Amino acid sequence: MSVQLRVDVDGALRQRPGLPGPVASVLAASRNDTLNRERVSELLLQVPGLAARLMGVVNAPFFPIGEPVDSLASACLRLDSPTLERAIIASVLLGQFPPATGERFDRAAFWEHSVGVGVIAQTLAGAIGDDRQLAFTGGLLHDIGRLLLDVHFPREFRSILRYQRRHDTWIRDAEVAVLGIDHCALGASAAEQWNLPADVIEVIRYHHSPESGSIREGATLTVHLADVLARGLEFGNPGDDTIPMLSQVAMKRLGLNWEVLRWALLEADPYLPTARQLVRSTVGAETSVSA
Amino acid sequence: MTGAVVYKPLAMVVPGERLAKDLFDEQGSLLMNAGVALDERTCRRLQQVCGVKCVPVEAVDAAVRLQARRAAVDRSLEHLFRHWRYSQAMNHLRALLANHRREMARG
Structure with missing residues (x-):
């Protein structure tokens, strides 16, 4: 039976606190090609903990930038605009939603799943010569809508979790049954409000609809596959204990086969402990968004 | 044990x-x-x-520990794939994951 609380997502999101001012400024600066990189560096330093998180992300072995960078200034000077923007987006959002007290949703495990998806997605992207950084960032943020449900819609999210347990269903089906929308739509709406790049928004919106004709980015398909694989590895916890259908269409569109998926799992495996470490060292920093 | x-x-x-x-x-x-x-x-x-x-x-000895880990992998995949018993593609995926996780469990 459907509970159908149904919320006006866009209206509700507008009424919720967005990203804190300095964080929004940093994101805007990362997109501004004309802005002096020293100014970007100054803005990064204004957000507590952000510089350290950014260094953690850009120097992670699964965030491909070539040689490691040894300082914030050199990261800002050396990285090209899309790379710096994606690194900043990843660093900003990893710090915005720290683990909460209480039982309903394990945010640390959620982030572990998300980083794991990023690691596997960038491995798959590397195998087909696609954009690895976009695959990683998209993987990291693909389920951000679920986190927003936990943070901004706690009452509705409790109903979703109750529905999911009672009906032993995929959590996305529970979201639709209870709210009338899923975390993909919610996350994409929020990402639009935060002015995230269109390619990242596409990943968030369509990673569970890999057959959609609106998909332009290979990353949307690699993140779909990586999400299923990470669930199969039980790396972290996306919020439920089921596995969604792996799309054969996504595999065909990317030209992948089972052997490549097997290879990708082997390739990604050594990086997963580092991914877990990145979550431990980044999630939990100071934040202005609270439940 | x-x-x-x-x-x-x-x-x-x-x-x-x-x-x-x-x-x-x-x-x-x-x-x-x-x-x-x-x-x-x-x-x-x-x-x-x-x-x-x-x-x-x-404390358990190595062989018993390996066997226990493999059994744990099989149990958890059985649970994870409980909605997909009759899908050929998902059964293929399950076999792939089982092999990978058993290999990793061997360490």
Whole structure:
């Protein structure tokens, strides 16, 4: 039976606190090609903990930038605009939603799943010569809508979790049954409000609809596959204990086969402990968004 | 099982290992009974919420441990794929994951 609380997502999101001012400024600066990189560096330093998180992300072995960078200034000077923007987006959002007290949703495990998806997605992207950084960032943020449900819609999210347990269903089906929308739509709406790049928004919106004709980015398909694989590895916890259908269409569109998926799992495996470490060292920093 | 007890940092506990003794907090309140199988979530909560760093677990020999890990992988995949028993593609995926996880469990 459907509970159908149904919320006006866009209206509700507008009424919720967005990203804190300095964080929004940093994101805007990362997109501004004309802005002096020293100014970007100054803005990064204004957000507590952000510089350290950014260094953690850009120097992670699964965030491909070539040689490691040894300082914030050199990261800002050396990285090209899309790379710096994606690194900043990843660093900003990893710090915005720290683990909460209480039982309903394990945010640390959620982030572990998300980083794991990023690691596997960038491995798959590397195998087909696609954009690895976009695959990683998209993987990291693909389920951000679920986190927003936990943070901004706690009452509705409790109903979703109750529905999911009672009906032993995929959590996305529970979201639709209870709210009338899923975390993909919610996350994409929020990402639009935060002015995230269109390619990242596409990943968030369509990673569970890999057959959609609106998909332009290979990353949307690699993140779909990586999400299923990470669930199969039980790396972290996306919020439920089921596995969604792996799309054969996504595999065909990317030209992948089972052997490549097997290879990708082997390739990604050594990086997963580092991914877990990145979550431990980044999630939990100071934040202005609270439940 | 050998009957021996091994103290392990929580980060080193392999899911499925069993607590060898009752676990108490600093005030002497019982946190967990001996014999409970530890999983990742329990270990994380013991560390983050209760401040526990090491736990006594039942020592097992290598062959038994490997067999237990494989059985745990099979059980968890059985649960994870419970809605997809008749999908050929998902059965293929399940076999791929099972092989990979068994290989990784071998270490």
